Amino acid sequence: MSGIIIDKLNVWFDTPEARVNAVKNVNLRVEKGQSVGLVGESGSGKSTILRALTGLIPTWSGSMEVADEKLGRKRSHRFYKKVQMVFQDPYASLHPRHSVDQVLSETLRLHGFSDIDQRISKLLSDVGLGPAFRFRYPHQLSGGQRQRVAIARALAPEPEILLLDEPTSALDVSVQAEILNLLVDLRLEHGLTYLMVSHDLAVIGHMCEYIAVMQLGEIVEIMPVKEMRELRPTHPYSRHLLESSLGYKSEDNSVQ
Template identity: 60%
Template sequence: MSPPSSDAPASPEAPELAVSGLTVTFGRGATRTVAVDDVSFDIPRGGSFGLVGESGSGKSTVLRAIAGLVPAAAGTIAIAGKTLGPRRDMNFYRTVQMVFQDPYGSLHPRHTVDRTLSEPARLHRAGDTDARIEAVLEQVGLGHGFRFRYPHQLSGGQRQRVAIARALMLEPEILLLDEPTSALDVSVQAEVLNLLADLRAERGLTYLMVSHDLAVVAHMCDRVAVMRQGQVLEVLGVEELRAARPAHAYTRDLITASRGYSQEEGA
């Protein structure tokens, strides 16, 4: 990972998120595995970019490297033109938040919704905690009545709405979405995806979404990178994806194998 950049202000012309030559490895010597291999892409402010591929393709590892949850062996990650160092500081987490795949595992079972949402504000000394909680609950479609419930009193979709609300507490500019609907029923998936689309439009958020579901990324993203064995095979515009016009044979196979995927579903 490159060292932190200077204190020069970020360029307004720079992408909101830029990843260049990102490589992530696990293990050493004979057990060394390259999980992400020289991956590059960028997302403009307010854009939405998808990473798709089969299980083990490295797409979720890219998100974790950006979030600082796993170290990068090489490459750079920049937010609004400012290159990140190997450690993430408090300012990073005010700008970038992550929504995880499993709404059952990402919430503490003994913490009320109120405590779950209060903790980010307390840790970052954000202030106006009550007002922030009420606002984000309203924005994710839950309201005050859910504030003092425990996770076991919520449905899967409601838990994921709480997870999204927690990510919004610090008013970030970028959301990293790691299969945010894959653990939910199909009918609930659509509701959560529509919520995310509305939040992006209302707040001008920038999304990086990981999914194995091509219909989801075709609905949510402007561009999509197809990953295999840690590498990006190609980047498609959403219209190319909907029209099933990829350049790479693997992408064609992925489209064919994607259960329930069609141009109509992707629209």
């Protein structure tokens, strides 16, 4: 069974002035069980790919296949049971008037589960929140706790694939590592496939086996994270990103 197959994907936005081509002829394959990171500067098209996959952007051409389901203009209920997304901002992704119990129980009912109480307890435990958090509201939670609830909601349908859109960038530095380690543990425990967007190469290096570098809507290089750590990118823009993240320019492409 495949994870994600993207072939010759183009995504655009029509404005009164002109068409904006946000993603251009992108090819990407994420095998089942892999974790692949999309990196690049703001506006490079990283998050646009995730939104096209989930059906949030209808203006695209090419071919997308997820968990052996070829995607058209509309997403099936089966798709949303297999694929879930964790968004960047936990403050915006949870309804302010819904308790944690409501958030999780509504998701579980939507996907046809009946043993709601037991599943909510297990989901909260999986993301490191105890039963005391079940009836709290978002304003009673810290940023890290909100993101844990968002991850629990994503896990509720028992998906195969998680799309992660900068899942820690809106959080305090002190809790970013905790959420990243949680995501690493959940992937191993549940056998998940990850496609993750980040502007932070250190985050991708911690989370992923492969890195796809995007520039101006195109993937310019795909390489194992091991090559990134060994400072062996081949594309000039990949080298630029790596040197910027390290804060110096490597003269011989080796670790000093």
